[in-house]
Amino acid sequence: MTPTDESWLLPEGIEELLPPRAARLERLRRHLLDLYRSWGYELVIPPFIEYLETLLTGTGNDLDLQTFKLTDQLSGRMMGVRADMTPQVARIEARHLRKETPSRLCYMGTVLRTRPAGIGGSRSPLQVGVELYGHAGVASDVEVLRLMVETLAASGIERLHLDLGHVGIFRALAREAGLDTAQESFLFDALQRKARPEIEDFVEELKLSAPLSRMLSSLATLNGGEEILDEATEILRDGSGELHEALSNLKTIASQLRRHLPDLVLHFDLAELRGYRYHTGAVFAAYVPGHSQAVAQGGRYDDIGRVFGRARPATGFSTDLKTLVMLGSPDGEVEKGTILAPADESPALRQLVRQLREAGERVIEYLPGQPGDMRELGCDRRLEWRDGEWRVVSV
Numbered sequence: 530m531t532p533t534d535e536s537w538l539l540p541e542g543i544e545e546l547l548p549p550r551a552a553r554l555e556r557l558r559r560h561l562l563d564l565y566r567s568w569g570y571e572l573v574i575p576p577f578i579e580y581l582e583t584l585l586t587g588t589g590n591d592l593d594l595q596t597f598k599l600t601d602q603l604s605g606r607m608m609g610v611r612a613d614m615t616p617q618v619a620r621i622e623a624r625h626l627r628k629e630t631p632s633r634l635c636y637m638g639t640v641l642r643t644r645p646a647g648i649g650g651s652r653s654p655l656q657v658g659v660e661l662y663g664h665a666g667v668a669s670d671v672e673v674l675r676l677m678v679e680t681l682a683a684s685g686i687e688r689l690h691l692d693l694g695h696v697g698i699f700r701a702l703a704r705e706a707g708l709d710t711a712q713e714s715f716l717f718d719a720l721q722r723k724a725r726p727e728i729e730d731f732v733e734e735l736k737l738s739a740p741l742s743r744m745l746s747s748l749a750t751l752n753g754g755e756e757i758l759d760e761a762t763e764i765l766r767d768g769s770g771e772l773h774e775a776l777s778n779l780k781t782i783a784s785q786l787r788r789h790l791p792d793l794v795l796h797f798d799l800a801e802l803r804g805y806r807y808h809t810g811a812v813f814a815a816y817v818p819g820h821s822q823a824v825a826q827g828g829r830y831d832d833i834g835r836v837f838g839r840a841r842p843a844t845g846f847s848t849d850l851k852t853l854v855m856l857g858s859p860d861g862e863v864e865k866g867t868i869l870a871p872a873d874e875s876p877a878l879r880q881l882v883r884q885l886r887e888a889g890e891r892v893i894e895y896l897p898g899q900p901g902d903m904r905e906l907g908c909d910r911r912l913e914w915r916d917g918e919w920r921v922v923s924v
Contacts, residue, residue: 542645542652546851549864554655554854558637560683561657561850565635568676570659573634575617581607586616586836595642610641614656615847616833622662623834623841631663632841637850647822651851658827658847662834665842667778670811670829671785677825677846678790681815685857686824690794692814693783694801696828697775698765702745705769706737716745720800723749740767752798755783761799775810782811804828813846817856824852866909868892868921878912881919 539545546554562572580601585593595612611617614636622632637657645652659676661669674691681689699720703713712735719727725746732745747764751757758780765772783795803812803826810829817824827846834841870882872895882892893906903911903924913922 540652542642542650544651544653544851546854550854552864553860554850556860557684557854557857558655558657558850561680562635562637564679564683565659565676568633568659568672570633570635570676573618573621573636574638575611575614575621575636577638578608578610579617581609583620584609584611584616586620592616595644597641597643612640612642613847614638614640615658615660615845618660619662619833619843620837622660622843623837623839627839628663631661631669633659633661635659650822651849654849655851656847657850658845660843660845662841662843664844665831667781667785669842670782670844671789673827673844673846674782674786674813675789677813677815677827677848678793680848681825681853681857684853685860686817686853687858689815689817689824690796691786692796692798692801692816692823693779694798694803694812695775695779695810696802696805696808696812697778697810698772698799699748699802699805701769701772701775702741702748704771706735706741706745708735717802717805720749720802723800725749744768748800752800753796755795755797757797757799758783761797779811804830807833810844820856824848824856865889865891867907869903869906869908869911869924870894871912872897875919878919881912885921 566572581596581598585596592612597610597612599608599610600606601608618634618636622634626632635658637655639653640656642652642654657680659673661673678689678691699717703716708716712731716728716731719731728749729746732742735742737745744765744767751761751764758776761776765776768776779797783797786793787795801812801814803814807830808828809831812826812828814823814826825846825848827844829842829844831842832840833843868885868890870878870892882894885892892912893908908924910921910923912919914920915922
């Protein structure tokens with residue numbers, strides 16, 4: 530590779546979209562925003578860059594390693610490029626809207642991350658999502674889940690399955706076992722890897738009661754279809770009221786979701802702790818065959834706005850529009866051909882070109898002396914003067 534070739538390389542994890550994929554992404558963007566509006570979600574547009582202490586406040590602290598940082602040349606203060614829009618939307622809701630009724634907000638924009646989420650992943654996703662603030666009941670979780678599924682369907686993704694978990698189950702057991710921060714972090718990591726021998730050895734060292742040891746050790750195995758909820762009820766029967774409340778919450782969400790989406794494939798994992806440090810309730814992620822990473826994910830994170838001065842229950846999801854375009858089936862919209870208009874200043878021609886464009890046609894005006902032919906321009910028709918008027922003719 531020559532030095533000239535290297536000068537055109539993009540950084541790893543940074544991509545560009547070319548025609549026609551870029552056009553498909555834009556159509557999907559418009560469609561999703563219209564979809565969210567039809568459900569009552571209002572669009573907000575957070576800033577691409579903020580002062581670092583604001584950007585990483587509260588839940589944003591987990592994003593520290595993912596955030597590109599730079600110095601503001603005007604103030605000398607440190608700034609960060611957003612790596613996730615969720616904390617920004619929480620700040621907007623808490624500081625500016627201050628509604629008593631539930632707030633439904635949606636957002637869409639590019640985020641920039643120091644590292645990709647997975648091997649070969651993007652560091653500049655086009656993040657899209659919804660947040661529902663001000664309601665702590667199951668109905669709001671189910672609404673967000675339904676909208677997430679509809680988002681994927683609108684993208685042409687039909688074969689998906691949904692993973693459901695609840696961080697309250699692990700949190701209740703950790704509290705009952707009296708785990709300190711280091712112990713909790715170790716067990717958390719082992720559960721994510723489903724490292725059963727490590728978990729069993731660790732629990733044995735804690736010298737807990739037999740029922741509590743059994744419940745902690747079982748978390749790594751409590752995953753599967755809906756039958757796993759009955760199994761969990763039996764295995765976790767000696768747990769605290771907090772644990773049973775979390776398990777009951779998960780069951781109710783699954784039951785209500787099943788009524789709305791009877792054909793949706795549900796999978797349960799009680800060791801699924803995605804976003805554990807800021808999620809407070811149900812967590813969920815959508816997967817499609819052949820793709821290892823979740824295509825959409827979310828959950829409940831009550832009191833997310835506390836650090837901004839207003840604690841409200843909240844639930845939501847986010848996804849990457851680029852991933853949806855890559856994995857979804859084509860939208861079925863047939864791209865219209867292009868009309869070539871000659872280099873002519875005739876008022877009648879100008880008027881016809883304007884009318885054709887207003888009708889949704891794509892019209893390219895010929896530039897005198899330009900190289901190439903109509904095929905390179907993608908033109909399948911042209912405007913010609915015939916029988917005393919300008920007409921569109923096929924070529």
